């Protein structure tokens with residue numbers, strides 16, 4: 359499956375490249391001790407610049423999902439699952455991803471998942487699979 | 491939210507216009523724009539010389555891109571206008587941003603008569619490039635967008651995937667069913683049957699809906715609006731200059747434009763979206779209540795968005811939109827709250843925003859012909875999805 363890849367910046371590269379070391383890096387604020395996403399130079403909760411990428415467990419649950427059936431590109435012939443995963447570390451901490459490694463029909467809301475990186479060039483996409 | 495100055499009360503709609511609506515129309519985007527704008531100016535009883543402001547959302551979005559091929563810059567000289575103020579641009583409270591910006595220009599004393607327009611030529615474009623509106627086409631090469639980079643790497647290549655995530659979550663939280671959701675598409679089609687300008691007018695049954703192609707579960711092709719070529723124009727006039735024309739002025743009673751969440755498709759409340767902030771703001775600016783609304787023109791770029799707007803505007807309780815639309819009786823033309831009376835964008839055509847304002851005024855003026863609903867004085871228009879949202883409450887006294 360080919361992918362449109364993000365342009366890497368100082369702000370977003372920890373998220374997109376943490377997978378090189380098997381780590382899911384999410385921005386964390388030292389002042390209010392909360393995570394936030396998408397990554398940025400400032401904490402949107404408290405306005406602090408004391409923010410750094412921090413490794414999370416990579417575990418979470420499916421908040422919502424959809425099975426895409428439309429071939430937006432000629433190579434997208436098989437249905438695939440787009441989901442929003444909420445990370446275990448903090449309520450509301452979430453991002454869009456794909457659920458892989460099981461039949462699309464088996465995915466459901468609240469399903470426990472864990473991260474699994476997929477490398478494309480210099481980007482490690484954080485995808486998720488079912489967590490036993 | 492507390493507001494002590496309601497600027498929009500100084501502004502009224504005095505004329506509306508629209509080009510041919512087709513799939514496609516053999517006219518340039520500029521010609522469609524001129525057709526709509528001259529139609530609206532004449533409808534208001536004005537001439538080109540009276541127009542002293544121009545507003546548009548999103549304006550010339552990307553050098554003639556079919557999503558919005560004509561902006562204020564191109565129109566002003568082409569139509570020989572002399573304006574005191576003009577403005578366009580994507581970043582604003584959704585497809586009604588032109589109305590809201592134009593009203594602000596009038597209320598702040600810059601203009602007397604503002605021409606608001608919106609042109610779209612996606613039907614023509616898609617004859618050439620089926621994936622013309624894919625999210626990946628917004629940037630060349632690597633995705634440098636502050637927003638789309640969080641979605642396109644995961645093959646979210648159409649907004650429908652994001653809308654499907656909202657829908658699935660609504661189903662999960664509130665027990666909304668596909669049969670209930672289908673009522674938006676069925677209602678729009680029934681209304682379109684009586685609109686000679688609508689794109690799809692053949693009858694649609696629940697079986698037809700469930701036989702239609704699944705695009706992104708649970709959304710089907712019939713949950714998506716239909717691309718068209720069209721332009722729509724609205725004339726906003728200062729209240730003290732609104733009584734000279736042939737039409738009774740339609741007052742802007744209240745607008746909603748708030749965003750109290752991130753501008754993001756996945757970091758906002760998935761089942762309330764920006765629409766919640768917009769609805770709260772609008773009702774904080776008027777003594778009218780949701781029960782006073784006689785008709786509602788609610789964005790249906792995707793069917794779920796109409797459901798979200800019903801709740802966000804307090805037209806039904808939060809989470810209850812499924813049960814509210816069930817069976818379609820309440821939202822039919824002769825129901826307690828007629829919606830999308832020209833067929834919406836699902837069957838009428840994706841005029842993208844101003845089409846709803848055009849239809850609301852057409853109904854309030856009693857000019858809707860065969861599809862005319864019962865006389866009423868208050869109509870609400872809301873447009874946008876996800877982080878995009880704006881609304882306007884219209885009153886014909």
Ligand SMILES: [Zn+2]
Nearest residue numbers: 387390401404
């Ligand atoms: Zn903080």
